[in-house]
Amino acid sequence: MELNRRDMLRLLGAVGLGTGALTACSSPTQGPPLRSGHAALSLWTHDPGYATFFTEAAADPALVGGSEWTYSIEVTSLAPPDVVARLVSQAVAQRPLPSLAGLEIGQFPRMMGSDIAANLLYDLTPLTEPFGDRLLKTQPYTVDGRVYALESDNSVSVMYYRADLFEELGIPEDVETWEELLEIGAEVAADTGQAIGMVSDADNTAIVQGFTQMLLQRGGGLYDADGELTVLSEESVEVLELMAEGVRTGAFLSLADPYGGATAAALKDSHLIATVMPNWYKVYGLEANVPDQAGLWRARNLPRFAGGGSISSTMGGTAFGVVGDQVFTDAALDFLRRCYLTPEGQLARYWAGAYLPTLADLYEAPEFQEITDPFLGGQRIFEVYAAAAEELPAYYQGAGLPVLRDSLGGPILRALKGRTGAEAALREGVSAYERQVPR
């Protein structure tokens, strides 16, 4: 077939028109909300565990039975930072947005400034208010007093330890304070080279997360409820000094990445015999790297600081928010409420991916209390988690957290390595932060 110039131009024109027509036919997600019927919800998340849970939940009569909606879920997998970036870019370009967005806790502060959360996400406060403080971990996702996402996993920090090695080395399992445990840890490190904890010394996020976990336990925090910076405090100095002392004596092992190859090696060769991490670390850190050590590990609540604080902390988490002004916003709200704010939903989430309940009262429910964990030697793990949940410290975030992580990471690392004092390091980090995030 011969194609002359005129035919070519016609062809190009037809292709252009066709593309335009197809674009116009793409299903929009914005529009007046529907009130009932079938809801094809779209979900953005980084974690395949959530994808599986929500997909199964959509067809589970125990969860969605009696609803005015029937559900199906279409999942898009994205890296945690990309969920926020794409939410913003899609909104700007007026392209389809998801019904539900999985927001990793460290990424949520990016939505706290410039009214991004308020503009994009549905205000869930009316759903959370009736639960009061019995609904845990709403603070990290609160902006100006309004809750914009519901936490999936309480991420309660406990101390995982090798019961066999603790017994062999004569380390009591019920040491009450960090100060006592660190003394014992120093002796163990001097004798055998084994460590009873770890600190991260690689990227700023991991460094600051590790510090924050201990700081929350001590009763401090990075921000207060009003979003004001509270890093410079006696608690912060005390915590950083304790961590630096742990590294200096060898009680704490300095590792690049708590989830990387070096930590796996330290666990495998029993160099690292205890670690303070949230509940999800048992699945992603311990069971994944040292399945052969099943039955040897146990969990206990954290030793207190002599100066005060609690036996609990938290690190990490992912919350789900409902994107506002969408056709299925009502449906997504109903679905999220059923999955996240009912006992059935919380139990289903635990069985789907070991996500801990966020409703505090459920920790005492028989369904949870009777759970035993084979990896932890058949321990009734909710006895530990329940005590931790009862004392779970509040964790507030601020819009400047990404800057704070980069500002504090270097100075904290130098303090951990003994190259500067704890207070000087914190002052340096805060000073760098304040230069970049003026009050």
Added chain:
Amino acid sequence: MTATTPARPGARGRARRQWAPYLFISPFFLLFAVFMLVPIGAGAYLSLTEWAGLGTPEFIGFDNYTRLFQDPSFGVSLLNTGFYTVFSLAVVLPASLLIAQALNARGLKLRDFFRLVYFLPVVLSPIIIALIFGLIFDGEYGLFNAVLEALFGFGGVSWLTDPLWARIVVVVLVLWRWTGFLTIFFLAGLQNIPRELVEAAEVDGAGPVRRFFSVTLPQLGPVTAFIAVTMLVNTAQIFEEPFLLTQGGPGESTLSVSMFIYRAGFQRLELGYAAAAGVIMFLIVFALGRLSISAFGVGRNR
């Protein structure tokens, strides 16, 4: 046989013929305007605003630039990028030339194998490279420390968590990754040097070193200039190596300007600020590019 006289085109035909060339070259200019000029203009305008992505950008004049020049992180990123660039020019470039010279030697066995090995880092995924380098240079369980310990009795160097060593590891990664790629260019240049020139130098009694400096290097001038300028411009925009290996850490000790822009724009959603840093980087890279083109004589007629 009858000769036909072509009909003279009318005014409409003349106009059509006059505009035809412009019509044919217009796609390039149209695409250039849409995909280059408009984004550059939008970026320059964005740098004068404060914008987090949603809503309308707020015009703030040169505030972003003022803040940029007072931001120690930007200063650190400039210094780091300068360090990577100088290293690339001072070490990677000569190393590539020497390897190319070795690969060009007559009678070299397994020549193709060596070429493949040197080129392999270029085609490997940066993610895999970063993972492997992370394992090699890990402070506690790294292969390199283990080798040092075994051979010399000392190890325990914090390669990735000490600011100085982390920078060194990043440039080692640059060296490892790009030397083979540049070697291919030099090799092509070496193979184009007329054999008679080398033989004439040999007849005149020039040894290998003299031949290298008096024949090879001058003949490679245009290739070297091209590679140097390309390397300079690319390294000034270095992103993958520090991002994947150290995330810019420890602290900000390996942060590059491109990472700074990425961090401001995509992690902190300070799009105006990121655009301002992008404009500064563009000006620096453009100026360096022009200077080096002029210094190396790229495109100059002999």
